[in-house]
Structure formats: structure tokens, C-alpha cells
Amino acid sequence: MGDIRRRGAVVLGIAGLVAPLTLALGATPAQAATCMTQAGPYQKQAEKFLGRPVDGRQSTADCEAIQAFRTKHGITPNIGYAGSGTWGVMDLMNKQKAVGKNPDKAGxxxxxxxxxxxxxxxxxxxxxxxxxxxxxxxxxxxxxxxxxxxxxxxxxxxxxxxxxxxxxxxxxxxxxxxxxxxxxxxxxxxxxxxxxxxxxxxxxxxxxxxxxxxxxxxxxxxxxxxxxxxx
Missing domain, CATH: 2.40.440.10 (L,D-transpeptidase catalytic domain-like)
Incomplete structure (x- = not known):
């Protein structure tokens, strides 16, 4: 946060959230915080990461678990949707965990x-x-x-x-x-x-x-x- 370069730039996240068109067209905050009924493109990966049954189908419990994960890590909007924003963070966590105690194996x-x-x-x-x-x-x-x-x-x-x-x-x-x-x-x-x-x-x-x-x-x-x- 101490960077002395330009301020106020519009930036992107780890990856753009793949979300339903209704969200892209400006859903209200209350709507954005509700559970999504459809499976996301990374549904199975998210289910596996969160210890949910891996069936590729969105359930209420799946949605709530994904939503809690997004809320915990500040991924907005705080919806229960397994899009690229959700999986980008999960995938990074997996890669970090795989490093173990040897982060510089390549020297x-x-x-x-x-x-x-x-x-x-x-x-x-x-x-x-x-x-x-x-x-x-x-x-x-x-x-x-x-x-x-x-x-x-x-x-x-x-x-x-x-x-x-x-x-x-x-x-x-x-x-x-x-x-x-x-x-x-x-x-x-x-x-x-x-x-x-x-x-x-x-x-x-x-x-x-x-x-x-x-x-x-x-x-x-x-x-x-x-x-x-x-x-």
C-alpha cells in the first residue's frame, strides 16, 4: 500500500468473476448476496476443495459453503458461485500448500x-x-x-x-x-x-x-x- 506510483487506477482481480448476466447488469447488493441455483464452471473443483460431495451440481449447502469462503477472503460479490474468482483463490491455496517447507526447490x-x-x-x-x-x-x-x-x-x-x-x-x-x-x-x-x-x-x-x-x-x-x- 505504500507504492508511490499513480493512484486511483481501475484494476482487475485474480480473475474476472464468471457470473450470471443478471449480476453483470447490476443486481442490487441484496440480490448479489443470495445463493445461486446454477452450478459454476468450477463447481467440482470448489466442492472438492471445500470437502463437499463432488457431483458438479449446485445445492444449497454447496452455495452456502462457497459463499462463506468468498466472504472470508473478501471476494466480491459475496455470492455462492463457483466461478473463476472463487477457483483462482482456491487454486492458489492448493499450490501454496503443495510447496510445503521447501518453497525454493528451483534455487x-x-x-x-x-x-x-x-x-x-x-x-x-x-x-x-x-x-x-x-x-x-x-x-x-x-x-x-x-x-x-x-x-x-x-x-x-x-x-x-x-x-x-x-x-x-x-x-x-x-x-x-x-x-x-x-x-x-x-x-x-x-x-x-x-x-x-x-x-x-x-x-x-x-x-x-x-x-x-x-x-x-x-x-x-x-x-x-x-x-x-x-x-
Missing amino acids: TCPVDKGRIACVDLTLQLSWIQDGDRIVHGPVPVRTGQDGYETRTGLKKVSWRKVDHVSSIYDVSMPYSQFFDGGQAFHAVGASMWKPPGSHGCVNMTTIDAKKYWSLLKNGDEVFVYGRKPGT
């Missing part, structure tokens, strides 16, 4: 820099390592949305402020550690899977932001690579 993040914070934009994961030893993570993060991408490359933590407030967006950025202009690690009070993403910063939970604060210092290196889905 992309440098191991010759001492302590370094790594950010994989493709998987929306971050971790801190000393050489090839991971000292924290991997943890899910929320990086820059389309038009406000978190910039890739090798950087350094340049300044830190535990109670920073963005001068651009007038929002709190607890445990900020800036590594590229206005882009920083910092805590947010939102789901790490809430689309479409940040304004360039690497968002994380308060617990993880505190841990990063305790492990990093000015001059420590940060390596950002990959490409966030939807950018």
Missing part, C-alpha cells in the same frame, strides 16, 4: 547473500533464509495488483517504521520495512487471498510482519521474482 532466491527475504510473486509466498537455511516461512503474502505490481529484482531494506501511516492512501502500515521506494513489507488486517492485491507492498499477517521485523534490519537484502496471477 531461484540467492543463497550467497547471508540473511535475505525472498518473495515469490507467482505463488504469493515469502520466507527469510540464511544461506540455504530457511529461518521463517514460507508464509502467504499479498502483493501488488495489476497496474501496481511489486517490482522484481534484488533490493535492500532501506528504512523501517513500526507504526507507519501511508501519506498517499492514509492507511496504517504496521511494521513497515521499505525495500524499494514506497514498497514495503507490512501487516494488514485482511485475508492474504483477498483480490485484487496491494498497491505494490508485500502485505502479510500481523504475526508474520512482527516476525519479519524481528529478523530483518536495514541493509538486509530482499529478492522478488516471478509474476503475480492476474498481472
Whole structure:
């Protein structure tokens, strides 16, 4: 959220919601929050993810489970529909889980820099390592949305402020550690899977932001690579 580039851009989420035409034509909030009777294009995948019977048919219980998932992770509108917006988040979660405790199997993040914070934009994961030893993570993060991408490359933590407030967006950025202009690690009070993403910063939970604060210092290196889905 500390990105110093343009503000007010219209952005897209992880993927556009595939929804009935009535929603696209402007359903009211009350209508948008109701359960959908038809199955979505990712119905079976959503059912499997949520532990529902996998039959590809939308039931009331399916709809309520999908709706609860979307609401929890800030996917709007909060309907019970297994569209690409729903599955995009679920698929990312599956991929993150599959990484386990070895997020850099390909050896992309440098191991010759001492302590370094790594950010994989493709998987929306971050971790801190000393050489090839991971000292924290991997943890899910929320990086820059389309038009406000978190910039890739090798950087350094340049300044830190535990109670920073963005001068651009007038929002709190607890445990900020800036590594590229206005882009920083910092805590947010939102789901790490809430689309479409940040304004360039690497968002994380308060617990993880505190841990990063305790492990990093000015001059420590940060390596950002990959490409966030939807950018």
C-alpha cells in the first residue's frame, strides 16, 4: 500500500468473476448476496476443495459453503458461485500448500547473500533464509495488483517504521520495512487471498510482519521474482 506510483487506477482481480448476466447488469447488493441455483464452471473443483460431495451440481449447502469462503477472503460479490474468482483463490491455496517447507526447490532466491527475504510473486509466498537455511516461512503474502505490481529484482531494506501511516492512501502500515521506494513489507488486517492485491507492498499477517521485523534490519537484502496471477 505504500507504492508511490499513480493512484486511483481501475484494476482487475485474480480473475474476472464468471457470473450470471443478471449480476453483470447490476443486481442490487441484496440480490448479489443470495445463493445461486446454477452450478459454476468450477463447481467440482470448489466442492472438492471445500470437502463437499463432488457431483458438479449446485445445492444449497454447496452455495452456502462457497459463499462463506468468498466472504472470508473478501471476494466480491459475496455470492455462492463457483466461478473463476472463487477457483483462482482456491487454486492458489492448493499450490501454496503443495510447496510445503521447501518453497525454493528451483534455487531461484540467492543463497550467497547471508540473511535475505525472498518473495515469490507467482505463488504469493515469502520466507527469510540464511544461506540455504530457511529461518521463517514460507508464509502467504499479498502483493501488488495489476497496474501496481511489486517490482522484481534484488533490493535492500532501506528504512523501517513500526507504526507507519501511508501519506498517499492514509492507511496504517504496521511494521513497515521499505525495500524499494514506497514498497514495503507490512501487516494488514485482511485475508492474504483477498483480490485484487496491494498497491505494490508485500502485505502479510500481523504475526508474520512482527516476525519479519524481528529478523530483518536495514541493509538486509530482499529478492522478488516471478509474476503475480492476474498481472
